[in-house]
Amino acid sequence: DYTLYLFAALGSFLIAYIAVPIAVVFIKQASDVGMLVKTLHDPYVVEAVRNSLLTATATALIALLFGVPLGYVLARRDFPGKSVVQALVDVPIVIPHSVVGIMLLVTFSSSILDSYRGIIAAMLFVSAPFTINAARDGFLAVDEKLEAVARTLGASRWRAFLSISLPMAFSSIASGAIMTWARAISEVGAILIVAYYPKTAQVLILEYFNNYGLRASRPIAVVMVSLSLGIFVILR
Amino acid sequence: DYTLYLFAALGSFLIAYIAVPIAVVFIKQASDVGMLVKTLHDPYVVEAVRNSLLTATATALIALLFGVPLGYVLARRDFPGKSVVQALVDVPIVIPHSVVGIMLLVTFSSSILDSYRGIIAAMLFVSAPFTINAARDGFLAVDEKLEAVARTLGASRWRAFLSISLPMAFSSIASGAIMTWARAISEVGAILIVAYYPKTAQVLILEYFNNYGLRASRPIAVVMVSLSLGIFVILR
């Protein structure tokens, strides 16, 4: 079946294009363990990774706090303008990252400039859709009759939500939150504009690359890609 | 139904958080049309926007060339390691953008540094999954029996693909390609590392912001967000 073989050959190119750089960065780093160890003791790096983890986690928590209720409303209610709201949720995916930074700065100006607030603001804008959509899909998968029955048995809507819908949608919401976390920690462009300081690992990679070259920035990249792939494996 | 009202109130926060910055950047720019006109005549800006459009378009075409066959194989064939391939396709979403830049540079070094090739390489890595997944979903939605029947009527697999599957999956593939284009033109972090030059609009926004401040970079942001939202509206 020559057509399929041709297609498989063409397709393998993209698979290789994704897999090879990941493999290469680990392999090359393996021959330069000294630099990796040195990097792991560099207080700037440790601080930056800490900042990245903290801000991404804070972003995921904020996305959960607001995104889960929004997902529930989108799953359970029809209201005028619902399709516009749905579309808005998906907008951040298509806006260039540096434009996100400019828009946030134009809107909130100095109150977010160069602060943890700014990092989180940038991260939240680009990553919240994952939590909202996952929560909505999770709640959509919960039969509305379950809530209806719980209510005829005397539970308020809040109680029915806590006892039935939330536990049942939990795994979908959790994987949405993890995606939000991963997307948050991957953001660079918007953060560069809104909050170059406090330094995050993503930005530090860029800075070390500009100041000290590839060899200095590569170990941080290895640390970050390990984190990301670890998260990804948990997700699957 | 107080619980729902509370949820709606919480949810509106995120909706406002996405909608307001987009609105504000247009509104503020409207009071500064002079700068916008000036920017539109700035040869650097024109050149950068042109670079962004060209590289994003090239990326989308490459993603189509390789991603459509890959999507077809994923939709039609079971093979050992298929789940690994599937997982790999989704990996780029979770890797920090600056890490992507480092990985590509480590792998391809000077052959992509500061060139159009480099911009496209960075864009392709982060955006190809959209085309692959859309093509796969598009082909999955085409009943395999249609191809089978076409073949019993004398068509080769290639002919059946061209006459039946490709036309039927076209709209899904097209919207995947548009998402790829949008994701490509939104990328900043990886491009900053791989190819600061030739300058793309996303990078130029950053540079103008650093060198001349918010007022200078905002008009480019307005141009880019208009482009992105235009694409998004077409998609819906």
Next chain:
Amino acid sequence: MLEVREISKDYREFHLRDITFSVKRGEHFIILGPSGAGKTVLLEVIAGIIAPDSGKIFLNGEDITGLPPEKRGLAYIPQNYALFPNMSVFDNIAFGLKVRKVPKAEIEWKVKELSEVLGISHLLGRKPKTLSGGEQQRVAIARALAVEPELLLLDEPFANLDVQTRGRLINEMKRWKKELGFTALHVTHSFEEAVGLGDRVGVMLNGRLVQVGAVREVFSRPVSEEVARFLGFENIIEGLAEGRILRANGLMIELPAEASGKIRVGIRPEDIVLSDEPLRSSMRNTFRAEVVGLEELGLLVRVRLKAGGVELSAFVTRSSVLELGLDAGKNVWVGFKASAVHVF
């Protein structure tokens, strides 16, 4: 006890119109209708899940139309039972009691008592997904009865069960009802459930409640052609009655009772017998008819006939079709008893 007054509601493709009926304490009231009649919507309006467009609902004289479901005291059991998949069977049954903050010891005692009557004591630790359809149904009933509701709202409770389990559970439900003494409003499309369980039945067609009455009465005296057709009287014949004879389009049909004037009668297709020779039997109505067409219906075949100017349809088995050599154009004898003719 429950009084439903002129409820109307447009909901998706369903249109309830002026539904009025009442359920007495201790009664098993059946709403019988084809799928698509709007039975589930009516039940959800009564449960408080859907708000009606107009009309009122009273429970023990109190207007509950505006109350949320949790304030009504009616337990709803949807068709799929809607057991909470994230809880054990025990927690499912105890749910309503926990919500009411009933003391733990009392909850355990109550769950134990109910599960014994319903024969599910051995399932209390299991998750709903591991249960069979019949077991799920019992758990759903236990969960509903645990809160001692004024009224049980049952939506097609036997529809998802296989034929044998259904028969058994219908009989058991009679026993539970005696032992636990509840009032039930039960919607279904199954004649079997209506006949087996119903004290009274309301026939619902296209969003309207068209006839309410005791079960036997509704089945033997449908108020309209529409109801008759739904109850299986496929042959509706119009004619002029005189004494015990109905003249219709060239046929003379013996009636089960005297009547006069222009009337309509209904005959079930399964009550019509086909044969090659005129049947020598107690059947008073025997005619020569021509086969117009055949339609296979699973195990039975519907034979369309023309006798005089009247079209009839009869159900026969597949082997009868072969034996009698039935085919379009063939002439056969049709017969039915006077008692199979229902006048309305």
Next chain:
Amino acid sequence: MLEVREISKDYREFHLRDITFSVKRGEHFIILGPSGAGKTVLLEVIAGIIAPDSGKIFLNGEDITGLPPEKRGLAYIPQNYALFPNMSVFDNIAFGLKVRKVPKAEIEWKVKELSEVLGISHLLGRKPKTLSGGEQQRVAIARALAVEPELLLLDEPFANLDVQTRGRLINEMKRWKKELGFTALHVTHSFEEAVGLGDRVGVMLNGRLVQVGAVREVFSRPVSEEVARFLGFENIIEGLAEGRILRANGLMIELPAEASGKIRVGIRPEDIVLSDEPLRSSMRNTFRAEVVGLEELGLLVRVRLKAGGVELSAFVTRSSVLELGLDAGKNVWVGFKASAVHVF
């Protein structure tokens, strides 16, 4: 013309085992089996869409087992017809001809001719989605016949049609076959199609072809209990035959022909008649039996009976159940003709 030799294939939950049969030129060969028997898998193996695990397929003496579908010259019509939704009806029918690079004028002439015979000339400009089920089926047949295939592979061609359209199209297919003269291999679970269209029939159960023969022969002389059950003989009775009498567990059953030794007979449940009094008729086999249970089956009720030591099941209509007052424990008379007893 087509010869299938010992085909075996494991595919998903289907397990084909040693399927061997052949189809003659001009024949309409039916493969009859319940859903899940693997009929579609067999058809796709023959079409070349699925490769068999073992066995060979010959077409006009040539081994085509290894050929891709496009080289076999067999036209496959799946159950959902699989019309190409992105093409007009004309382009659907013309597809195989275009692939073969037939000149345009010839294509138009051919499509016109076929669509006239099949009565779809007025649909040529439409898209498949706008067609009714019956129209879709005709288009699928036209598309398949356009390439003048050696053999037409039909998968449940009438399953997606409503009862009336099905009956009409079965009759029309006989006419098309006469006018266009094709050979067909047709899989179905419908007795109606087998009897109405089949020249020969192969019964397929659990992935095995258990009986092949002329239609009447297979229906009247099933080779095994398994086939008999599938063909509707729910009552299988084992006993010792002597002349025209079978003694089984206390019953004496009159046989349609002489036999001797240990044999099994089958009786269809619809051939058993129930009554309150012994029937005075030509039925030679009449027994007293006790009702064991009832099962509702849509329009019919299956009555389980015990006569002597033999369990029987009979189909009666719902109104008969009410009339005879059938219920577990009641005693009734059962009767069936000697000609309803099938010996195998």
